[in-house]
Structures are given as C-alpha cells and as structure tokens.
Amino acid sequence: MYRMIVIPLISFVICFSLFSCYEHDEKKIKRLVEEWTYKEIDFPSVPIFTKFARDTIMGYYERDCDYKILTYVDSIGCIRCHLSFSAWKPFIELLKDTCPSCNVLFFIHPMSRKNIEYLLTKEGFDYPVCIDEHDSINKLNHFPIETIFQTFLLDKNNRVVAIGNPIHNPKIKELYLNIITGKKSLLKEIDSRTPTTVVLSTYQFNIGTFNWGKKQFVEFSFTNSGDNPFVVEEIYTPCGCTTVEYSKEPVQPGGNLKVKVEYQAEHSGHFDKTITVYCNAEGSPFHLKISGNAK
Structure with a gap:
C-alpha cells in the first residue's frame, strides 16, 4: 500500500515539472x-x-x-x-x-x-x-x-x-x-546534464509553393554559444512525412550543428509541421516549424 501511494505522488511532482x-x-x-x-x-x-x-x-x-x-x-x-x-x-x-x-x-x-x-x-x-x-x-x-x-x-x-x-x-x-x-x-534530478546556450539560425522556415510529389529539404543550424558541450538528446518529428538527419556527437563551444529536414508531402494542400528538439541548452525543447503549400 505504501508503494502504491508513493509512486503516484512522486510521478505527480515529476510530471508537473516536466510539463511546466x-x-x-x-x-x-x-x-x-x-x-x-x-x-x-x-x-x-x-x-x-x-x-x-x-x-x-x-x-x-x-x-x-x-x-x-x-x-x-x-x-x-x-x-x-x-x-x-x-x-x-x-x-x-x-x-x-x-x-x-x-x-x-x-x-x-x-x-x-x-x-x-x-x-x-x-x-x-x-x-x-x-x-x-x-x-x-x-x-x-x-x-x-x-x-x-x-x-x-x-x-x-x-x-x-x-x-x-x-x-x-x-x-x-x-x-x-x-x-x-x-x-x-x-x-533524481530531472536533468542533471551541464547546460549550455545556443544560437539558432531560425525557428521557422517557409518552403513556399512546390510540386507535392517532390521532396523538399531545409536546414536548421545550432551554434553553441556557451561554455559546455552541446548535446542533442532526441529530435521528434510529427509523422513519417518528415525526417531529420543530424550528428549525435557533442558540439564543442563555438561549434555548429546542422539539422537537415526532409519533407515528403502525401497530397496537395497547405502544411504546417513542428519538429521538437530536446537538448541540454537553455530553452529546451526547441520547436522548429516548417510550412508551405504543396500543389
């Protein structure tokens, strides 16, 4: 009974801190x-x-x-x-x-x-x-x-x-x-990694109008502006139509990480997708947005 009560209390505290x-x-x-x-x-x-x-x-x-x-x-x-x-x-x-x-x-x-x-x-x-x-x-x-x-x-x-x-x-x-x-x-501490700071090239990218059957490519750049290595833990894409490619090696201070995004529309129409980057930089997670019109 004690364990049954303690686990929900702990998970409540942690869940609240995570969603905050x-x-x-x-x-x-x-x-x-x-x-x-x-x-x-x-x-x-x-x-x-x-x-x-x-x-x-x-x-x-x-x-x-x-x-x-x-x-x-x-x-x-x-x-x-x-x-x-x-x-x-x-x-x-x-x-x-x-x-x-x-x-x-x-x-x-x-x-x-x-x-x-x-x-x-x-x-x-x-x-x-x-x-x-x-x-x-x-x-x-x-x-x-x-x-x-x-x-x-x-x-x-x-x-x-x-x-x-x-x-x-x-x-x-x-x-x-x-x-x-x-x-x-x-x-344990929710996030014990040593934090750093980054400068992002842009938070959003409008691809414009394109043929829906043709793959589109965009690139986001993270520059490590802090004093500690920059580490990406996970990058989540909204669905299978969006994939990402990036180096999983730590980025040293002053270094740069490129996140390459590939988008394949499944049909014509406007789209607006969000890519979520979890890392050890202040402000994490970062929400990168790509949008456009597939014809």
Missing part, C-alpha cells in the same frame, strides 16, 4: 496532472484489438500485466501525426525486452476505419490496436482534449500513476521506464 517546460498555462497543467493522477480508468466491456484493423487478436486486452500504457487518439487533426507509428515501434520493442509485464493499449477513434487500415498497413505497424469507432473509452473517461495528456501509465488496477506521451518527451519516457522497472532514480 511546455507553452501551456501552469495552473491548467497542475490541475490536469492532479486530477488524473491515481484516477481509475474505465474500459469498454469487450474491447476488440486487431492487427492492421482486420485480424482480431484474442486475449490481448485480458493479459495479466503489472503496468499498462494507454494511449487514446481521436479523429481531430492529422491522425497520422498523433499516432507517430515510427516512434512507437522502437519504444514497444524496448518494453518487450526490458519490461515484458507492461502492455501497450492503443484506442483509436477514427473518422474513417479504411483510412486507419491503410495507415497501419502502409507503416507496417503490426501491433494490436483497438479501433474504437463509437469513441467508447473517451465517453467513459472524458479525456483531456490536449493530445499530450492523452497517454497514461496505469498500474495493475488501471489507476493512473503517470501521464504524458513517452515518445514525444524523453523525460516522460524515462519516468515511465523507471516506474515500470522499479528503479530508484524516480527522485
């Missing part, structure tokens, strides 16, 4: 984290999990697990960006190797089942998902509308012990793994 880095109202963040920590999640009576939205996986939801990661995705906005299949794949494989007693539950409320089936097949995402066409789980729980608050770490009794998306924030990922594996590093 975001451009959100601090009081709202505190209220959301406080409201959901140790809240019991209600599930539909018979959720059906399938592979590629076709083949039913029997017994997946019923697995006896010490922890579950629940992620809810609704039909608002770019559903492919919200799902981030390419980022979930390595994280799930990591869980299989290090935390086999943890299950990942995807509940997707799509506008079109065919679109989800197409996305799952195209991305080769063969992990079980629940296509919740009636939005049943959201109706039972009334999840926050902010996507960063629609992923939860649950204990054996389906109570929330942490909140946040581990594939969009390396510190949330570390928090989840520490809780699941029982490591004692829950109380």
Whole structure:
C-alpha cells in the first residue's frame, strides 16, 4: 500500500515539472496532472484489438500485466501525426525486452476505419490496436482534449500513476521506464546534464509553393554559444512525412550543428509541421516549424 501511494505522488511532482517546460498555462497543467493522477480508468466491456484493423487478436486486452500504457487518439487533426507509428515501434520493442509485464493499449477513434487500415498497413505497424469507432473509452473517461495528456501509465488496477506521451518527451519516457522497472532514480534530478546556450539560425522556415510529389529539404543550424558541450538528446518529428538527419556527437563551444529536414508531402494542400528538439541548452525543447503549400 505504501508503494502504491508513493509512486503516484512522486510521478505527480515529476510530471508537473516536466510539463511546466511546455507553452501551456501552469495552473491548467497542475490541475490536469492532479486530477488524473491515481484516477481509475474505465474500459469498454469487450474491447476488440486487431492487427492492421482486420485480424482480431484474442486475449490481448485480458493479459495479466503489472503496468499498462494507454494511449487514446481521436479523429481531430492529422491522425497520422498523433499516432507517430515510427516512434512507437522502437519504444514497444524496448518494453518487450526490458519490461515484458507492461502492455501497450492503443484506442483509436477514427473518422474513417479504411483510412486507419491503410495507415497501419502502409507503416507496417503490426501491433494490436483497438479501433474504437463509437469513441467508447473517451465517453467513459472524458479525456483531456490536449493530445499530450492523452497517454497514461496505469498500474495493475488501471489507476493512473503517470501521464504524458513517452515518445514525444524523453523525460516522460524515462519516468515511465523507471516506474515500470522499479528503479530508484524516480527522485533524481530531472536533468542533471551541464547546460549550455545556443544560437539558432531560425525557428521557422517557409518552403513556399512546390510540386507535392517532390521532396523538399531545409536546414536548421545550432551554434553553441556557451561554455559546455552541446548535446542533442532526441529530435521528434510529427509523422513519417518528415525526417531529420543530424550528428549525435557533442558540439564543442563555438561549434555548429546542422539539422537537415526532409519533407515528403502525401497530397496537395497547405502544411504546417513542428519538429521538437530536446537538448541540454537553455530553452529546451526547441520547436522548429516548417510550412508551405504543396500543389
């Protein structure tokens, strides 16, 4: 009982400090984290999990697990960006190797089942998902509308012990793994790396108008203006249409890091994408934006 109470309290403190880095109202963040920590999640009576939205996986939801990661995705906005299949794949494989007693539950409320089936097949995402066409789980729980608050770490009794998306924030990922594996590093300093400062060439880049079938390339430059090495921990892209290339070696003071971005439009229309850079520089994470019109 003591451990069951302590973990939610610790995760509440850490989650609040992690989300405080975001451009959100601090009081709202505190209220959301406080409201959901140790809240019991209600599930539909018979959720059906399938592979590629076709083949039913029997017994997946019923697995006896010490922890579950629940992620809810609704039909608002770019559903492919919200799902981030390419980022979930390595994280799930990591869980299989290090935390086999943890299950990942995807509940997707799509506008079109065919679109989800197409996305799952195209991305080769063969992990079980629940296509919740009636939005049943959201109706039972009334999840926050902010996507960063629609992923939860649950204990054996389906109570929330942490909140946040581990594939969009390396510190949330570390928090989840520490809780699941029982490591004692829950109380360690959130970020013990020696900080530095950087000068960014630009925060946003407008590609302009281009043929949607042609790949586009842009480059962002980080100059280390501080006294310590500059280290990029993770760079997250919104979906598979955007990829990045950069050196993972520390950049010495005065040095420069180039982040090369490749964008491949999937159809014509205006786009606005955000790339998030987590690093040891003051102001991290940095949000880089690319936009344009694909014809």
